Amino acid sequence: xxxxxxxxxxxxxxxxxxxxxxxxxxxxxxxxxxxxxxxxxxxxxxxxxxxxxxxxxxxxxxxxxxxxxxxxxxxxxxxxxxxxxxxxxxxxxxxxxxxxxxxxxxxxxxxxxxxxxxxxxxxxxxxxxxxxxxxxxxxxxxxxxxxxxxxxxxxxxxxxxxxxxxxxxxxxxxxxxxxxxxxxxxxxxxxxxxxxxxxxxxxxxxxxxxxxxxxxxxxxxxxxxxxxxxxxxxxxxxxxxxxxxxxxxxxxxxxxxxxxxxxxxxxxxxxxxxxxxxxxxxxxxxxxxxxxxxxxxxxxxxxxxxxxxxxxxxxxxxxxxxxxxxxxxxxxxxxxxxxxxxxxxxxxxxxxxxxxxxxxxxxxxxxxxxxxxxxxxxxxxxxxxxxxxxxxxxxxxxxxxxxxxxxxxxxxxxxxxxxxxxxxxxxxxxxxxxxxxxxxxxxxxxxxxxxxxxxxxxxxxxxxxxxxxxxxxxxxxxxxxxxxxxxxxxxxxxxxxxxxxxxxxxxxxxxxxxxxxxxxxxxxxxxxxxxxxxxxxxxxxxxxxxxxx
Amino acid sequence: xxxxxxxxxxxxxxxxxxxxxxxxxxxxxxxxxxxxxxxxxxxxxxxxxxxxxxxxxxxxxxxxxxxxxxxxxxxxxxxxxxxxxxxxxxxxxxxxxxxxxxxxxxxxxxxxxxxxxxxxxxxxxxxxxxxxxxxxxxxxxxxxxxxxxxxxxxxxxxxxxxxxxxxxxxxxxxxxxxxxxxxxxxxxxxxxxxxxxxxxxxxxxxxxxxxxxxxxxxxxxxxxxxxxxxxxxxxxxxxxxxxxxxxxxxxxxxxxxxxxxxxxxxxxxxxxxxxxxxxxxxxxxxxxxxxxxxxxxxxxxxxxxxxxxxxxxxxxxxxxxxxxxxxxxxxxxxxxxxxxxxxxx
Numbered sequence: 001x002x003x004x005x006x007x008x009x010x011x012x013x014x015x016x017x018x019x020x021x022x023x024x025x026x027x028x029x030x031x032x033x034x035x036x037x038x039x040x041x042x043x044x045x046x047x048x049x050x051x052x053x054x055x056x057x058x059x060x061x062x063x064x065x066x067x068x069x070x071x072x073x074x075x076x077x078x079x080x081x082x083x084x085x086x087x088x089x090x091x092x093x094x095x096x097x098x099x100x101x102x103x104x105x106x107x108x109x110x111x112x113x114x115x116x117x118x119x120x121x122x123x124x125x126x127x128x129x130x131x132x133x134x135x136x137x138x139x140x141x142x143x144x145x146x147x148x149x150x151x152x153x154x155x156x157x158x159x160x161x162x163x164x165x166x167x168x169x170x171x172x173x174x175x176x177x178x179x180x181x182x183x184x185x186x187x188x189x190x191x192x193x194x195x196x197x198x199x200x201x202x203x204x205x206x207x208x209x210x211x212x213x214x215x216x217x218x219x220x221x222x223x224x225x226x227x228x229x230x231x232x233x234x235x236x237x238x239x240x241x242x243x244x245x246x247x248x249x250x251x252x253x254x255x256x257x258x259x260x261x262x263x264x265x266x267x268x269x270x271x272x273x274x275x276x277x278x279x280x281x282x283x284x285x286x287x288x289x290x291x292x293x294x295x296x297x298x299x300x301x302x303x304x305x306x307x308x309x310x311x312x313x314x315x316x317x318x319x320x321x322x323x324x325x326x327x328x329x330x331x332x333x334x335x336x337x338x339x340x341x342x343x344x345x346x347x348x349x350x351x352x353x354x355x356x357x358x359x360x361x362x363x364x365x366x367x368x369x370x371x372x373x374x375x376x377x378x379x380x381x382x383x384x385x386x387x388x389x390x391x392x393x394x395x396x397x398x399x400x401x402x403x404x405x406x407x408x409x410x411x412x413x414x415x416x417x418x419x420x421x422x423x424x425x426x427x428x429x430x431x432x433x434x435x436x437x438x439x440x441x442x443x444x445x446x447x448x449x450x451x452x453x454x455x456x457x458x459x460x461x462x463x464x465x466x467x468x469x470x471x472x473x474x475x476x477x478x479x480x481x482x483x484x485x486x487x488x489x490x491x492x493x494x495x496x497x498x499x500x501x502x503x504x505x506x507x508x509x510x511x512x513x514x515x516x517x518x519x520x521x522x523x524x525x526x527x528x529x530x531x532x533x534x535x536x537x538x539x540x541x542x543x544x545x546x547x548x549x
Numbered sequence: 550x551x552x553x554x555x556x557x558x559x560x561x562x563x564x565x566x567x568x569x570x571x572x573x574x575x576x577x578x579x580x581x582x583x584x585x586x587x588x589x590x591x592x593x594x595x596x597x598x599x600x601x602x603x604x605x606x607x608x609x610x611x612x613x614x615x616x617x618x619x620x621x622x623x624x625x626x627x628x629x630x631x632x633x634x635x636x637x638x639x640x641x642x643x644x645x646x647x648x649x650x651x652x653x654x655x656x657x658x659x660x661x662x663x664x665x666x667x668x669x670x671x672x673x674x675x676x677x678x679x680x681x682x683x684x685x686x687x688x689x690x691x692x693x694x695x696x697x698x699x700x701x702x703x704x705x706x707x708x709x710x711x712x713x714x715x716x717x718x719x720x721x722x723x724x725x726x727x728x729x730x731x732x733x734x735x736x737x738x739x740x741x742x743x744x745x746x747x748x749x750x751x752x753x754x755x756x757x758x759x760x761x762x763x764x765x766x767x768x769x770x771x772x773x774x775x776x777x778x779x780x781x782x783x784x785x786x787x788x789x790x791x792x793x794x795x796x797x798x799x800x801x802x803x804x805x806x807x808x809x810x811x812x813x814x815x816x817x818x819x820x821x822x823x824x825x826x827x828x829x830x831x832x833x834x835x836x837x838x839x840x841x842x843x844x845x846x847x848x849x850x851x852x853x854x855x856x857x858x859x860x861x862x863x864x865x866x867x868x869x870x871x872x873x874x875x876x877x878x879x880x881x882x883x884x885x886x887x888x889x890x891x892x893x894x
Contacts, residue, residue, distance in 0.1 A: 348783065366781040374781055377774040379842050388771055388782055391764045399762045441782060 019045040020079070021183045021215040022067055022098065027076035029062050029239075032431070032458050036062040037073065038239035044183055044215040049206055051226030052219045053255055054236035055520055056332045056486040060219050061103075063236070064187050067217070068100035069093035097182035099173040101189040103333075105165055109158030113138050113168045116157070121175055142171045145204045146197050163193050170201065177208055183215040190220055198222075202229045221331050223252045223524050235259060256524065260517025298322040299359045301449045301480040302343060309342035314503035316342075320480040322360070322448065325471065327494030327514070328484040330523045335503035336484045337453055340366070343482060344451050362449050365389070365442035367435075369454040375438035376426045383409045383422035385437050389444030412440040417466060432463040439467065443474075450474060452483045456490065468493060488516045499523055584835030585847030587886040588854050591879075595857040602864050612743065614856050619749035620808050622852035624823050625830035626756050627800030629848050630793040631694075632831050633766075635773030635840020638687070638694045638790065640797040642702030643827050644820025646679050649705050650805030651815035652712070655726035665730055668806070676802035679705065680795030687794075688787050698794075710817070731810030745807065749849060756845035766843075769793065773840025826855060833883055854883075 023043040029036045036059045044050055044067070054060050065071030066078065069090035077084040081096050088096075107116050114135035118125045125134040135153035142150050146167060157165055166189055173184050190198045206229045209216045220226060226233050233250045235243040235258045243258050298321040306315045312335040320326050328336050347364035368374040376385055387394055387405045394405050409422050418436045420429045426437055435455060442450060452471070456464045472493065475481050483494060491497050496510040499522040507522045509515075600610040624643055631640045650672050657668040679701060686697040734744050760766045772779040772786050780786055801823070809815045832838050833854060834847030858879060862872040 344781070365783070368777075368781055374775070374777040377771050377778060377841070379774055379837075380770075384767065388767055388784075391767070395764055398764055400764060400767065402762070438778075445783065 019047065021046050022096075023079045024063070024066065024073075025077045025079065025084075027063070027066060027078070028074045029059075029066065029071060030074055034458055035239045037066070037076075039076070040236075040239070040241055042067075042234065042241060044217050045232075046182065046213045046215050047210055048231040049209050049216045049218060049229050051230035051233040051250070052217055052236065053223065053226055053233060053259065053524075055259055055488065055523065057238075058236040059239040060236055061187060062239075064100065064185050064217070064219065067093070067183075068098055068185055070100075070102075097176070097180050098185070099181060099183070100185040101166075101169045101173045101187065103188035103191060105162075105169055107157055107165070107169055107172070110156050112154045112156055113172065114153040116172055117175060120172060124176065137175065138168075138171060141175065142167070145171060145174070145201055147200050148197075166190070166193060167197070167201075174205075174208070177212050177214055181214060183217065185217045187219050188221065190222070190225065198225065199228075205229065221524055223255050226250065226255070227252055256521045257517065259524075260515070260520040298324070298478070301360065301362055302347070302482070304343070307342070308503075309338055312338035312503050313342055315505070316500075317505050318482075318498050318508075320449065320482055322478045322480055323475050324496075325475040325481045325483065325494045327491040327497035328482065328500060329488075329491050329497045329519050330500040330506075332486050334500050336500050338503075339500065340451050340453050340482060340484055347449060360448065363445060363447045364449040364451060365445050365447035366451045367438055367442050367453065367455045369457045371431060371434040371438050376434050378425075378427040380426055381423050382413065382418065382420050382426050382429070382437055385426045386412055386422075386440045386444055389441035390446075392445070408444070409440075412444060416440050416443075416470065432459040435459060436463070436467075439470070447479060449480045449482070452481065452485075454484055454486055457486070488519050491519060492516070584842070584887065585844050585850060586835075587883055588833045588835065588847060588851045591883050592850050592854040592857060595854060595861060599857055599861050599864065602861075608741075610860075612741065612746070614853050614860065615746035615749070616738075616743040617860075618849075618852040618856035619743075619745035620804050620811070621823065621826055621830060621855060622749045622849045623752055623804045623807075624801055624827045625834070625848045625852050626752055626845060627797035628827040629756070629831045629834070629836055629843050629845065630769065631797045632828070632836055632838060633769055633773045633840050633843040634790055634793050636694075636776055638793070638840065639828065640683065640698050640794060640801075641695060641824055642679060642683060642698040642705065643797065643801045644822075644824045645702040645705040645709075646676065646798050646801040647805035647808065647820040647823055648815060648817065649709050650675065650802030651727070651809035651819060652709050653802075654731070654806040655809055655815050658726065658728045658731070660726050661728035661730075663728075665728065669803075672802045672806055673799055676799030677795050679798040679802075681791060683794040683798065684787075684791040688790055726814050727806065727810045731806060732813070733810075735807045735810035745811075748807075749852075753845050753849040756848075760843055760845060765789075765792065770841050770843065773837070773842070775841075829880060830855060833880070833887065835887060855880075 020043045024040055027037050027040040027042070034057075036057075038059075040059070040063055042063060052060050052063070062071055066073050066087070069088040069092060072087040077086060078088060079085075080088065080093075080098075085092075093100075107113075111119075112135075114131050117134035117138050118130050121134075125131075125137075127133075131154075138153050139150045142148065157168065160168065170186065170189050173186075174181065177184075190201065193201070202225060205216055205218075208214055218226065218230065227250050230250055231247065233245040233255060234241055235245070235255060237259065245254065245258075300319060300321050301324075302318070302320040304316050304318050306317055308314050308316070314335070316339050318326065328339065330336060344364050344366045347362045372378075377388075383405065386409045387400070390405075390408060391400075394401050394408065406422070412418075413420075413422055416436045416439060418429075418433055418440065420426075420433055420437075426434060429437065439455070450471075456467055459467070468490070471481055471483065475495075483490070485491050492514055494514060496508060497514050497519065498505045499507045499509070499519065501523065509518050509522070596607070596610060596614070599614075600607040603610060624647065628640055628643065631638050653675055654668040654672050657663045657671060658665060683694075683698050683701050686692050686701060687694050690697070692700070734748075736743075738744055738746075760770070768779065768784045769789050769792075771782065772784055772789055776786060801820075804823075805815075805820070808819060812819065830848050830851035833851035834849070835844045836842060836847065858876055859872075862875055867875070
């Protein structure tokens, strides 16, 4: 199905119809070893709402960045306003009538929405009364969009709650919809808005796009929004467009199936990375429990029951026992990092055991996603970087026992295959090797709970494979592992995966259920745990197919 | 699991995982990269200039410089630990602690009638209290160190100014209040070496041993390089912060006692030059002002450098204004060299 989708799309791209506001040809963009866009052929048509969906790291944000001028592609062209360009600046994109609302919001918090409107549309609002005029224009547009009256347009944006600011930014992006504006891109711009207001906004957008021949591109984690208004839905995975659905073909079940199946079909290279490591399914799990709990059952390291770590984590429920490889999934930025940080902080306090029902003393170690910022100590050698983790047993009267430091660091360097001498400065190593150094430091503390915040981000496949093996080896030896990953393949290695959404652990997948399609289904949309059970009938086909393969 | 453990067999261990043996070339390379080198060269040059001006008395010049520079180097060592903690940590309460320490010990010893031991114990306790106060304001009230330590310093200053007006003996009749023992230590010596020089050199060596080998310093320098990474590695950063401010304040208070003995009693402005002086020697000595890299011999040498610089401008007999201009230009020039040395690394 993916090939047919791409074929259909290339037809659109080749003979660019006059309706295309923006089209991309062979757009490529890489961040280090990660390929964010791999020859994307995307087009936004006038008068249409295009839904852009895909899991974490599918390349949506990079594509949007290229269209709106925030990112510069490595290769390929963007056709806009009848010209082919290699890249655009934000100003150039705006001159072409392209406006973008980004998930993290971008308007200055100290200005009012009226002032922002004056700044954003200098040619429209002029003269002494420009702020008043802009305010009136914003207010009337806001009323049209959301059916609500704005009390004032002169308050600083910072005084509004996040959801209101999102609505105001969306409103600002559409200010010139009658003339001048040709494409509005909303990147998760409705994430904080409630269902009723979102429905109004969607209806308004759908009408406006049609009446004023405007193109709208929408990315959202709520698939129902795409289903309700999109004329076309483009599914992305691993930097590539894998399918384009139109009109009635757009259904939630179909999108989930495409994303789940696509993630599997398009990760051949990654599958190799994971494939080298035998997935421990039910049989592996049993053997591990035999290894882990020497006497009998494995003891509890962490047991959270509806715990909150304000403001990002609202309700977390999870259990980690010795030898568990517990994954944390869901769309990036929904409180997963904060959850891990909270568990790490608590595990370092003595009252942790009482509060969380741990039955053994916990020695937690943490590995973060970015070794350069939160991992290595750049002025130090590899040896000093690693040995810091082992100070409990490399110490003699508060001083470093250098002979033991040398031997145990050398052993760790061998075990993790760090390619670098222990005496070498750590900042001379590659990112992957720096991450190995951070891992080595974590292991030096002989932890029984290892907390991993997306530790393989931006690391090459060979290194990843080694690291996967290491995690499984650790779990087999009785260490509990809590692993947040933005990559579905990695989560498939886990015994069970908690899916986090809006700061809550909304679902748990165990054993055979830890699959791409289920993870995608749970991460997205209003599909709750029960609904996943229903769609599993539809999703089962793709799951079975892949098993047969 | 079979495949897993196989991929971690040591067959892929990199060769030459032992540090390269120290060939002459390596030694030369590390000497050139040594961040204390600019100030060392500057000090040697100044030493020659000053000694030639005083009729070629190299030994005498060195000895007097060591003695006078000892006070600054001791305060500088305390400051070095604070600065090494990074995140803008700096102790500007040093001059006030130093002055108060002199008066405190003077009041207890009272010209030799009181107990020296008690005076030392009380001075150390005072230093610890100031260190805890500084760190508490910084860590718990979240005040930037530069403001917090100045505020604590002004509190201390108000304390001794107030005491000075009410008890005239403190501020005015302080001469030789610290007793003969302290004076002897501060001004005396044996076999051509002053006690102060020996104390300073000893402290520099001990501080360097701590920096090389102690877990305290490892955690401190880790924190200075990356606060986030240190926290995630389980370093109790708040505890380290308290410790370094205590070290700095105790050093300053004890130097106050010795300096009081050296100049024959406390004076209200005895600490003034140590505020920026202590920070200057830390930076000139090759430590990172941003933290994470510290160099105790460099701090000692930088203290000698500043002392020699003041001696030189004294010898040249120029007006005080020109003196300060010369000092300023030379310090800035040297700092630019130290700064570029960092970039080479």
